[in-house]
């Protein structure tokens with residue numbers, strides 16, 4: 001059978017890549033598996049192709065490693081051709097990440113440029129994950145750049161929080177840098193811009209500037225000579241005070257895009273910088289720093305959220321005037337959850353008033369909060385990739401992330417019993433079998449119905465239990481089964497006295513029967529715990545005073561022996577994460 005030319009080329013490319021990745025030795029079975037992954041349509045014909053694959057692999061394995069590498073580079077696809085697109089998707093399952101325009105395999109550089117002015121949240125997770133995934137998809141580079149040029153808003157604490165979030169999400173930059181390390185370079189570009197008549201120093205009052213911008217009027221500064229502006233620029237470093245002078249881009253004061261109406265490029269901020277102290281007082285704005293940094297860092301694809309869309313014209317105009325290479329700017333939508341605002345403006349006042357207890361309060365969408373709540377980093381990555389690179393605004397319900405997380409933690413979370421204090425009956429069991437000593441026998445219960453690796457636990461039981469009142473209140477006179485223990489008939493339930501009801505039951509045997517199954521906590525093994533249940537922080541755009549439910553409960557002592565950070569499922573309650581001694585946070589149902 002004649003093998004089609006494009007199939008042959010694909011086999012050769014896969015064989016070369018397999019060889020390059022495995023010490024120069026390609027393997028027939030690996031190449032075959034990859035071929036089927038990339039071209040599922042060939043599965044039915046694969047037997048016919050095996051001799052060809054074998055021949056190509058033999059040929060490739062006879063090459064020196066340098067020859068393999070250079071042959072691979074020669075035929076490694078320019079991404080954009082359809083075959084390569086299919087290949088990349090099959091290899092990485094990036095079903096929702098479309099190909100980047102003009103992306104060349106091995107040459108893509110992306111960056112995540114957070115300003116260290118707050119705690120990273122789910123929106124940052126989206127940006128950092130998508131930037132990293134694209135770099136990996138094209139075997140390129142991914143840069144983390146702290147855009148730290150507004151010292152009044154930035155803190156050391158926030159750099160650390162962003163790094164923590166990144167590490168937790170297992171996002172690995174190839175390079176980490178700070179814009180503030182490039183200040184001298186940024187100054188030199190500012191001067192070049194003044195020299196080419198692309199920027200000027202304006203000493204008008206802030207009010208005047210604002211008014212002129214609104215009405216599209218040029219100020220007198222604009223028409224001064226370049227020499228004069230250079231002089232004013234130097235004065236910004238030692239003479240002018242904050243708000244007395246700014247460097248403005250010479251745009252178009254009548255542009256319909258108001259961003260282009262001579263925006264600020266540098267301003268004086270006399271404030272200690274978290275990394276640089278008082279070394280600088282003239283700081284670039286985001287618009288200036290981001291375009292220059294992206295260009296000089298070799299960024300090929302600058303992804304940013306949609307609210308910057310109007311700033312793209314300025315981004316390109318700055319680079320144009322300076323004759324610098326222009327990255328491709330792409331926008332994606334912001335990501336936040338329904339009822340969980342990400343904006344600092346909304347969250348900070350709640351923290352100040354004590355309504356929310358810090359940036360890791362489990363009701364918040366910060367990475368620290370999601371982590372504390374028991375959301376797994378893999379779940380966040382999967383969630384972000386499942387939404388993909390959409391430009392439409394996404395405000396998915398939190399339940400979507402919960403569903404992914406549940407699937408990830410389900411098999412490794414021990415199932416434990418707990419009984420809420422507000423739904424609790426203390427039950428005495430009478431007529432226990434003779435082989436069940438009343439002085440406390442031990443029962444062994446498996447920690448997970450299917451995952452045997454989670455082992456089992458030993459529970460001390462006598463004849464008294466806490467049971468959910470709602471489970472037995474309607475069962476008087478009927479037989480129920482205490483899960484994994486034995487059966488009893490509920491004889492009577494007495495009205496509550498001082499908190500919970502008391503009840504009496506009679507032992508009826510061990511045999512597993514088709515009766516109602518009820519979880520239990522042995523009085524001899526009970527510990528009192530507290531579970532925090534986070535709910536929507538915002539309802540109808542207002543703070544929800546019921547956003548944090550506190551549930552006090554009896555749980556088996558095993559729960560209190562689990563390490564902080566462990567995940568468990570309290571039966572019929574939900575998945576929880578051990579947060580501190582005796583304190584648990586509910587992840588989700």
Ligand SMILES: [Zn+2]
Nearest residue numbers: 202204219221
């Ligand atoms: Zn002016």
